[in-house]
Amino acid sequence: MQSYRKVEVxxxxxxxxxVLSMSWMAIKLGQIGGMGSSGYTLKATFSDAxxxxxxxxxxxxxxxxxxxSSIALNDDSEAVVTLEIQKGVHLSTDAIAAVRxxxxxxxxxxxxxxxxxxEVLTDGDELEETESAINIEDLISKxxxxxxE
Amino acid sequence: MMNMVEKQSMMVQWLGGLGxxxxxxxxxxxxxxxxxxxxxxxxFKRPWxxxxxxxxxxxxxxxxxxxxxxxxxxxxxxxxxxxYYTLAKFxxxxxxxxxxxxxxxxxLGPVLGALMLIGRAGSSITAEIGIMRVTEQLDxxxxxxxxxxxxxxxxRIIATTLALPLLVSIFDVIGLAASxxxxxxxxxxxxxxxxxxxxxxVVPMDLYAGWLKALCFGFLVGVICxxxxxxxxxxxxxxxxxxxxxxxxxxxxxxxLDYVLTSFFL
Numbered sequence: 001m002q003s004y005r006k007v008e009v010x011x012x013x014x015x016x017x018x019v020l021s022m023s024w025m026a027i028k029l030g031q032i033g034g035m036g037s038s039g040y041t042l043k044a045t046f047s048d049a050x051x052x053x054x055x056x057x058x059x060x061x062x063x064x065x066x067x068x069s070s071i072a073l074n075d076d077s078e079a080v081v082t083l084e085i086q087k088g089v090h091l092s093t094d095a096i097a098a099v100r101x102x103x104x105x106x107x108x109x110x111x112x113x114x115x116x117x118x119e120v121l122t123d124g125d126e127l128e129e130t131e132s133a134i135n136i137e138d139l140i141s142k143x144x145x146x147x148x149e
Numbered sequence: 150m151m152n153m154v155e156k157q158s159m160m161v162q163w164l165g166g167l168g169x170x171x172x173x174x175x176x177x178x179x180x181x182x183x184x185x186x187x188x189x190x191x192x193f194k195r196p197w198x199x200x201x202x203x204x205x206x207x208x209x210x211x212x213x214x215x216x217x218x219x220x221x222x223x224x225x226x227x228x229x230x231x232x233y234y235t236l237a238k239f240x241x242x243x244x245x246x247x248x249x250x251x252x253x254x255x256x257l258g259p260v261l262g263a264l265m266l267i268g269r270a271g272s273s274i275t276a277e278i279g280i281m282r283v284t285e286q287l288d289x290x291x292x293x294x295x296x297x298x299x300x301x302x303x304x305r306i307i308a309t310t311l312a313l314p315l316l317v318s319i320f321d322v323i324g325l326a327a328s329x330x331x332x333x334x335x336x337x338x339x340x341x342x343x344x345x346x347x348x349x350x351v352v353p354m355d356l357y358a359g360w361l362k363a364l365c366f367g368f369l370v371g372v373i374c375x376x377x378x379x380x381x382x383x384x385x386x387x388x389x390x391x392x393x394x395x396x397x398x399x400x401x402x403x404x405x406l407d408y409v410l411t412s413f414f415l
Contacts, residue, residue, distance in 0.1 A: 004200070008206045014211045018315025021322040022360070029250065030353040055352045064349070106241075 038080060039066060039086045040123035044097040044110070048132035049079035051108035052099060058083050060112040065089045068110060092117040098131035108133060150190035160242055167325040184298075185306060188375075191299035192307070201304040209270040209305070217316045218323050220265050224257055225324030229331040233338065242318035242336075245341035248351035249328040254351065254359045258412070263403045266309065267396055268381030271374040274305050275395040278378025279388035287379075302379060306371035313367030314360050321359070340349065358414040365410065366403050373399040 049071060058066035066085040074080045085091065094115030101108055115129070191198075228249045236242050278301060281287050287297045307315035310315070334336045374395045 004204075008203055010208050010211055011203050014206070014214065015315060018318050022315070025318065026256070026353075029254075029348060029351040030356040044404035055350065057349055064345075098246055117392060 017116060023074035039089075040083050041069065042083045042091070042121055042125055042127055044081050044083060044127040044130050045074065046079045046081065046097075046099060046130050046132045048135070049081055049099060050099070050133045050135065052079075052081060052110070052133070053107070056107065057109040058085065058112060060076055060089070060091075060114065067110065083111070090120040091115075093119045093121055093125070093126060094129060095121065096129040096131065097127045101134075152225065153283045158399070159326050162408060164216060168349075180380065181372060184302065184376055184379060185372045188298040188302040188306060191296065191303050194299070196298055196299075198304055201233060202307050205304040205314050205376070209266075209274070209308045210316060212320070213266055213312070213316055215270045216269050217262060217320045220261055221258070221320035221323035222327040222363035224261060224320075225253060225325035225327035226331045228252055228324075229328040229336070233336045235327050240340050243342035243346055246328075246340050246345070246347035247330050250347040253324045254355050255414075256407070258317045258321045259325065259366055260403065260407050261358050262276070262313060262363060263370060264400055266313055266316065266367070266397050267370055267403070270309065271370050271399055272392050272396050274309075274371075274374040275378040275381070275392045276388060278302075278305075278375060279381035279391050282379065282381055283383045283385070283388060290312060297379075299394075302375045305375050309371035310364060310367040313370070314363040317359065317363040354414065358410070361414075362407065362410050365406060369402055369406060370399050373402065377385075 052068060052071060054068060055062050056068040056071060058068060066083055066089070068081055069084045070082040072080050083097070091112060092115040094117045096113040096115065098111045098112045098113070099108055121127070150258070157170060228331060232245050232248050236244055278287075281301065287301065290297045292298060329343065332341045333343050377391045377395035377398070378388075381387050
């Protein structure tokens with residue numbers, strides 16, 4: 001019976017290590033139940049959200065302050081994105097959300113710029129000021145056609 | 150004319166062989182499903198086999214820990230090394246962390262973990278039950294009014310199903326740590342970029358997908374390996390053949406099931 005007790009203890013340690021690994025990944029990597037639940041959400045409407053993906057960073061002054069949690073199309077055929085912002089980050093009601101690219105071929109993220117208003121945005125508010133993605137193809141074609149005229 | 154008839158009869162024979170093989174395979178799948186379903190039904194019946202679950206998790210799960218750790222470490226290391234030289238060509242070494250993390254969490258952890266479990270534990274399950282069959286221990290159990298489904302098969306299926314997600318999580322963590330060591334310490338990728346990209350790109354769905362895969366693979370390995378042992382021909386060659394078959398069939402089914410599950414989760 002003594003040896004079965006030992007087996008039980010070893011299995012217990014094994015299960016503990018396994019569960020610890022799982023929860024470490026869940027909290028550190030997946031951020032399940034961590035940042036997501038303690039922050040607040042904002043909505044922003046873009047005429048072009050090209051390249052944005054779920055999980056994309058929301059950054060202010062180059063610091064990550066949240067994540068993009070959903071993208072949908074509204075009745076006016078515009079892209080409505082939901083941003084999860086960390087608790088403790090205060091954005092003024094006239095803050096600007098812009099779709100930007102990390103580097104030249106990097107992925108898209110949402111850049112927030114602080115406004116001048118004293119009032120701050122709270123859970124569920126919508127950002128009024130937005131700038132859509134800059135499309136390099138559009139810029140190039142504009143340049144080409146300007147030259148032809 | 151005669152040649153034509155001969156050719157036709159050969160064709161018929163070949164088709165017959167193919168048909169027989171298909172029917173036998175379907176029969177085996179059905180047999181294995183019934184066997185595991187009957188065994189799983191004992192989960193809700195007395196006497197409770199708790200002690201045997203613990204013993205099997207010890208033998209199959211804890212026993213596979215070392216090989217999982219070694220496989221995980223070297224998988225992470227080689228991924229970091231390969232990924233670095235590929236990404237360096239495009240000057241985007243900073244993506245190394247997310248690339249390694251997603252490959253390990255979504256694919257390599259569950260699949261390599263399951264393959265290791267088959268090699269380490271699956272083959273021993275089949276051989277053990279097969280030898281129980283040869284030496285008539287299964288009949289002896291029945292004589293003592295101990296149900297072999299409840300005592301022999303069920304604990305092994307439960308053990309592989311529960312142990313694999315845990316083993317895969319350990320595999321993942323060790324793999325990520327090893328890739329960090331190679332990527333950051335040896336190759337000189339920026340530590341912040343490595344970890345930041347890793348955290349930014351991994352979403353909860355990646356973790357759930359990996360764990361669900363591990364759970365399904367563990368169950369499948371348990372079912373196939375116990376079935377192959379239980380229905381092994383009671384001879385020395387029979388057990389040897391069953392063990393080989395168990396390893397081959399479970400490895401192939403894992404890879405096929407992996408594709409199916411991945412296509413659901415993308």
